[in-house]
Amino acid sequence: MLPADLAAYGLRLRAPHALTVENHMGRAVQQLVLDLVRRVDPSLSEALHALSQTKPYAASGLLLPESARPVLGKLAVGDRAWVRVVCLSSEVVAALDRSLERAPAEVEIDRVRWQVESVGRDSAEHPWAGRAALTDLIQHHRAADPPGKLTLEFATPTGFHSGGLNVPLPQPALVWGSLLRQWNDLCPLPLPDDLTPFIAWQVMLNRYRAETQILRFKQGSQQIGFTGQATFAIARRNEQLERSDPALAERLSAQGDELARALGLLAEFAFYCGVGIKTTTGMGMVRAV
Amino acid sequence: MLPADLAAYGLRLRAPHALTVENHMGRAVQQLVLDLVRRVDPSLSEALHALSQTKPYAASGLLLPESARPVLGKLAVGDRAWVRVVCLSSEVVAALDRSLERAPAEVEIDRVRWQVESVGRDSAEHPWAGRAALTDLIQHHRAADPPGKLTLEFATPTGFHSGGLNVPLPQPALVWGSLLRQWNDLCPLPLPDDLTPFIAWQVMLNRYRAETQILRFKQGSQQIGFTGQATFAIARRNEQLERSDPALAERLSAQGDELARALGLLAEFAFYCGVGIKTTTGMGMVRAV
Incomplete structure (x- = not known):
């Protein structure tokens, strides 16, 4: 090997x-x-x-x-x-x-x-x-066409913690935020600094099918997550951002292709790291489809 | 009549x-x-x-x-x-x-x-x-047991605008925020001031099944929304809030029953007003089940 x-x-x-x-x-x-x-x-x-x-x-x-x-x-x-x-x-x-x-x-x-x-x-x-080797992954995505949309299959129950509550929903900021955080924690090669605002302002859910499922663990605890499939579209612009923060909108626009490629890389990384909470105990098993 | x-x-x-x-x-x-x-x-x-x-x-x-x-x-x-x-x-x-x-x-x-x-x-x-008459609705809910959970059926495509993007998801803050805003705009009797933070910190989605559906209008525009069913659980407390803002946590706890009853009222109001964007053209037709 x-x-x-x-x-x-x-x-x-x-x-x-x-x-x-x-x-x-x-x-x-x-x-x-x-x-x-x-x-x-x-x-x-x-x-x-x-x-x-x-x-x-x-x-x-x-x-x-x-x-x-x-x-x-x-x-x-x-x-x-x-x-x-x-x-x-x-x-x-x-x-x-x-x-x-x-x-x-x-x-x-x-x-x-x-x-x-x-x-x-x-x-x-x-x-x-x-x-996969990280350098191969990165080279592959650096050369790829920037994706306009990305579809993830959430094969096992997937959930997030946000604001002290469980959130079993494919919210773009939570899904892609989880992948970005894991990348930053585990991989030595940094992704663009503006990926977080790009996710917040220009990644939107435009198709999905999802339902919750409960996992019951031996110790009596249970976890709620969702399974299903979700397509995230990468918007070319966000008019509200252009009005509220033209400088950021300009920066995101100038880096649009690079930021979209970074999301493509995270979609492939998702196959390995999974998404959301408790990926070490079976939740959040995900792949790009 | x-x-x-x-x-x-x-x-x-x-x-x-x-x-x-x-x-x-x-x-x-x-x-x-x-x-x-x-x-x-x-x-x-x-x-x-x-x-x-x-x-x-x-x-x-x-x-x-x-x-x-x-x-x-x-x-x-x-x-x-x-x-x-x-x-x-x-x-x-x-x-x-x-x-x-x-x-x-x-x-x-x-x-x-x-x-x-x-x-x-x-x-x-x-x-x-x-x-329904508003005074009857209000009296009924004032006397009712405070609900521990509320289930809504989203019968026609339902969506929200948030941060300049379409959000076709049953996010608690968007669903209940839409109902509260409509109540405040249309009904003369105010609901408790703390209902917005209560929704943010103590209303969580704990069961749902949802999928997107596209509506194509005559003028060539289209809208994405979700249909399905979602159960929102009313938490008795939020430990993160208790740490970050003990005074607010205390207020929400003291008013817990009253705030839960207000959500029960909004769930019944939802049958009439609908939820989210474009309820005047067929989106967001909802009922409590």
């Missing part, structure tokens, strides 16, 4: 015996990520566990085959499921590459030792797998 | 001949409202037409039978449709009551003279008809 800064693995699993899944397994899969890292690098696993800022990994829940819906209820021996593990730094990618170099025979999720059927490392092997 | 401050009429219609409807008929139904007023009070009709602030009426598009979906495409002679006309002041209600005292044989919509099958004046006659 070539070195990469971002990598998503899809592990196809089989139930080792009959069992009942009663809660969302996001926290158990998060633990699995730390276990997989610990096998090859115990101190990195400790460091990841202790991190309080944006974590350089993401995890899914335990999901139904060929779906992003959670496994819930009774399973028979041999029933299939899958989990996704995402690494968001070259160090964590290197650890997972070593840990998964030979597919393990089994992995433990919430004290059940699931049989590992396959480990998908790229999109040919699993639709939610892939890997 | 008893005098009322708010009244919604549902007019069931039949096509007088074969025809094709190519655009959203919201503007034609708006014209019908003004025509119905003009029959009995030409100067009021002129005044309504000239008003630039919140207008004391609302109108639907031309809708399919037993539905809030717009009529589009080919119709045969005798095919059914319906329109809704809403009056939001006692003066306009009085005019429409007189104009519709005997159901007219036909009404003109976009130069087609539709046959009038019936005029529904209350919910027994039509599910989207009804009437």
Whole structure:
């Protein structure tokens, strides 16, 4: 495998015996990520566990085959499921590459030792797998046509915290703000300073279909998020901004293509980092479509 | 009919001949409202037409039978449709009551003279008809249990303008802010001053299903809105507010029941006034469910 800064693995699993899944397994899969890292690098696993800022990994829940819906209820021996593990730094990618170099025979999720059927490392092997180097990503988008709109599929429940409340809506400032914040926290190459006002003034939702879904975790907590699909259109101008702050409007206009390309880059980054709260425990699994 | 401050009429219609409807008929139904007023009070009709602030009426598009979906495409002679006309002041209600005292044989919509099958004046006659006196509404809600949550059905495309952009999302501050603004513009009895911060800090969306829909008007313009259903939960407290502005948090807590009752009142008012932009041409037709 070539070195990469971002990598998503899809592990196809089989139930080792009959069992009942009663809660969302996001926290158990998060633990699995730390276990997989610990096998090859115990101190990195400790460091990841202790991190309080944006974590350089993401995890899914335990999901139904060929779906992003959670496994819930009774399973028979041999029933299939899958989990996704995402690494968001070259160090964590290197650890997972070593840990998964030979597919393990089994992995433990919430004290059940699931049989590992396959480990998908790229999109040919699993639709939610892939890997990328940041420099390649950036070069690709620098040369691309600036997008006029971008569509994201919110495959698992996605939500935000804003003003002390949960917000389970594809609000442009929250969606793109989450991606930008993660980029700034995890990636060494800065995006244009004016991306935040550009998102606020020139990115609008013009098509979507969304509905809320509740995830119930083992500890009794629950989280509300939305799933669905949303198309964000990049406006060429905002007349209200032109009146209220002509200097900013002028700056955004002059950088329009560059800012739109940066959003295209964030849309691709979304496949790895996810969007919104609790992407380490299965929420906010997203891809550009 | 008893005098009322708010009244919604549902007019069931039949096509007088074969025809094709190519655009959203919201503007034609708006014209019908003004025509119905003009029959009995030409100067009021002129005044309504000239008003630039919140207008004391609302109108639907031309809708399919037993539905809030717009009529589009080919119709045969005798095919059914319906329109809704809403009056939001006692003066306009009085005019429409007189104009519709005997159901007219036909009404003109976009130069087609539709046959009038019936005029529904209350919910027994039509599910989207009804009437109310403001003092009754207020007394009823003053005595009611404070609601813990409120669900609105967005039957026709609903949208907002915010920050120079269209926002086709059930954002609590936009939905309830629209209702509050209309109440303040149209109703003489003020609601509590702290309702705006209460909406911002303690009303959250906790269930919804929504999707965008585009309305194409005759003049070539189009509008995006969402349809669906949304449940807004009234939080008892907001910990972030308690930290950032303890005095406001304390005020909102002390008035919690009263503020929740005011939202219940606005939810009932929504049946008449609708929500968001262009309620005079068929957008934002809403009811509490």
